[in-house]
Amino acid sequence: MSILRWFVRPFRKRKGKKASTVGGTDKKATTTNTFDAAENKKFHNEEQQQQNNTLIMSNNSPENDETILEKLNHDQMVLITPSPSKGYLIYSLIENDPSSTEENSTPPFILTTTNLSSSQLPTSLTKFLLQPENTPPAHLHPSNPIHVLLCTHSGLKLASSFYSTVLNPLLNTLGLTQDSQYKLTLTTSKNTIKEFASQLQGDEIILLLSGDGGVVDLINSFASETKSPVIILLPLGTANALFHSLHKDEEQSQSQSPSSLVVALRTLIKGQVRKLPTFRVVFSAGSKFVETEEEVKSLKGAIVASYGFHASLVYESDTDHYRKFGAKRFGMAAGELLKLNHGYDCVVSIRTKGKEGFRVVREGEKFGYVLVTLVSNLEKTFTISPESRRLDGRLRLVYFGDLGEERTMEGLGWVGGY
Numbered sequence: 001m002s003i004l005r006w007f008v009r010p011f012r013k014r015k016g017k018k019a020s021t022v023g024g025t026d027k028k029a030t031t032t033n034t035f036d037a038a039e040n041k042k043f044h045n046e047e048q049q050q051q052n053n054t055l056i057m058s059n060n061s062p063e064n065d066e067t068i069l070e071k072l073n074h075d076q077m078v079l080i081t082p083s084p085s086k087g088y089l090i091y092s093l094i095e096n097d098p099s100s101t102e103e104n105s106t107p108p109f110i111l112t113t114t115n116l117s118s119s120q121l122p123t124s125l126t127k128f129l130l131q132p133e134n135t136p137p138a139h140l141h142p143s144n145p146i147h148v149l150l151c152t153h154s155g156l157k158l159a160s161s162f163y164s165t166v167l168n169p170l171l172n173t174l175g176l177t178q179d180s181q182y183k184l185t186l187t188t189s190k191n192t193i194k195e196f197a198s199q200l201q202g203d204e205i206i207l208l209l210s211g212d213g214g215v216v217d218l219i220n221s222f223a224s225e226t227k228s229p230v231i232i233l234l235p236l237g238t239a240n241a242l243f244h245s246l247h248k249d250e251e252q253s254q255s256q257s258p259s260s261l262v263v264a265l266r267t268l269i270k271g272q273v274r275k276l277p278t279f280r281v282v283f284s285a286g287s288k289f290v291e292t293e294e295e296v297k298s299l300k301g302a303i304v305a306s307y308g309f310h311a312s313l314v315y316e317s318d319t320d321h322y323r324k325f326g327a328k329r330f331g332m333a334a335g336e337l338l339k340l341n342h343g344y345d346c347v348v349s350i351r352t353k354g355k356e357g358f359r360v361v362r363e364g365e366k367f368g369y370v371l372v373t374l375v376s377n378l379e380k381t382f383t384i385s386p387e388s389r390r391l392d393g394r395l396r397l398v399y400f401g402d403l404g405e406e407r408t409m410e411g412l413g414w415v416g417g418y
C-alpha cells in the first residue's frame with residue numbers, strides 16, 4: 001500500500017495538441033476561475049443535511065459476537081478501533097450501484113459501524129486495528145497542513161457524496177475535523193487544482209478525491225523545487241490508472257477482492273509514503289493547448305503520455321454524454337473513432353539509459369497506438385504494460401501500427417461488448 005510523494009521541478013503550462021496527451025484525461029479547457037465560496041457553502045449545507053440523515057449507520061442489535069462476526073464481510077472492512085465503552089468498533093464501507101441509487105434514492109455509499117463486545121479481537125481482524133496511541137496515524141499528523149481536495153467533476157461525480165458519508169466521518173474517527181485539523185477544497189472549474197497547487201509549500205498532506213487528471217493537474221502546477229507534498233489518492237475518477245497500478249496486489253490477489261475505495265481507505269489509514277516517479281514530455285515547436293490555443297513547451301506526467309489513437313480517444317470520450325457511462329466511455333468512443341479508420345504519422349525512436357543517441361524503432365509507416373507509460377494498468381482490469389512494476393520508475397513503450405477497426409478493438413479488449 002502506498003501513499004505518494006512526488007519530487008518536482010517548476011512547471012508552467014500543460015497540455016499539447018489533440019493527438020497527444022499526458023495523464024489519463026482530456027485537458028482541453030483552461031479558462032481562469034477561482035475558488036467559489038458560495039459553492040463551498042452550499043456544499044457544507046448539503047453535507048450537514050446528509051449527516052443529519054444518519055448515513056453513518058450503527059449496528060445496535062443485541063446479537064452476540066459470534067453471529068456478528070459470521071455476518072461481517074471482510075472485504076468491506078476499513079478500520080477497527082477500540083470502543084470507548086467496551087470491545088471494538090468495526091467500520092465498513094458499503095457501496096451501492098450508482099445507476100440503481102438514482103432510481104430508488106439509496107445513497108451510493110454507507111459507512112457502517114459494528115460493535116463487538118469481546119475484549120479479544122479475532123487474529124484475522126487485527127490488521128485493521130488502529131490503537132489510540134497511533135491515532136491519527138503518523139502520516140496524517142496535523143503538524144503538517146492537511147487538505148482534502150475534492151474534484152467535483154471526476155468520474156460519475158460521486159466524490160462529494162463519498163466525502164460527506166464516508167471520508168469526513170472516518171477522518172473524525174481519526175481525530176481530524178474539517179476546518180480545525182484539515183481544510184476542504186472543492187473544484188469549481190478546470191483551474192481549481194492548478195490554482196490550489198500553485199500555492200503549496202511542499203509540506204502538505206493532500207487527500208485527493210479524483211481520477212488521474214487530478215494528479216496530473218497537481219504535479220504540473222506545484223512550484224517548489226526542493227519539497228514535495230504527500231498525495232493520498234482516493235480513486236473517484238473514471239479510469240484511475242495510477243491507483244489501480246499502485247494497488248494491483250491488494251485489488252486482485254484475493255478471490256473476492258475489496259473494492260478500490262476500501263483499498264484506498266485502508267491505505268489512507270495504514271499506508272506508507274513512497275516516492276512517485278515522474279517524467280517530462282517536451283513538445284515540438286508550435287504545439288498548442290487544444291482549446292486555448294496557448295503554446296505548450298513541456299508537461300510533467302506520472303502516468304502515461306500518448307500519441308495518436310489513445311490520445312484522441314481520451315479527448316473524444318470526455319464529453320457529458322460519454323462520461324455518464326463511466327469506464328465504458330473509452331470503448332464506446334473507440335468504436336466511433338475507429339470508424340474513421342485513421343493512421344497517424346510519426347517516427348518512434350528510443351534512447352536507452354546510459355547509451356548515446358536515439359535508436360529508431362519504426363518510421364515510414366502509419367501508427368495506431370503509441371504510448372509511454374510508468375504504470376501497468378490503464379484501468380482496474382486493463383493491463384497495458386504487464387512488465388511494469390509499481391513505482392519502479394521505468395518508462396515503457398507500447399505501440400502498434402494502423403491495424404484497422406476490428407483488430408484494434410480486439411487488441412484493446414473491446415470486442416464482445418463493453
Ligand SMILES: Nc1ncnc2c1ncn2[C@@H]1O[C@H](COP(=O)(O)OP(=O)(O)OP(=O)(O)O)[C@@H](O)[C@H]1O
Pocket residue numbers: 024025026027151152153154155156187188189190191192193210211212213214217236237238239240241
Ligand atoms: N467544477 C469543475 N468544472 C469543470 N471541470 C472540472 C471541475 N472540477 C474538476 N474539473 C476537471 O475535471 C477533470 C476530472 O478529471 P479526473 O481525472 O479527476 O476524472 P476522470 O477523467 O473521470 O478520471 P480518469 O482520468 O481517472 O479517467 C479534471 O481535469 C479537472 O480539472
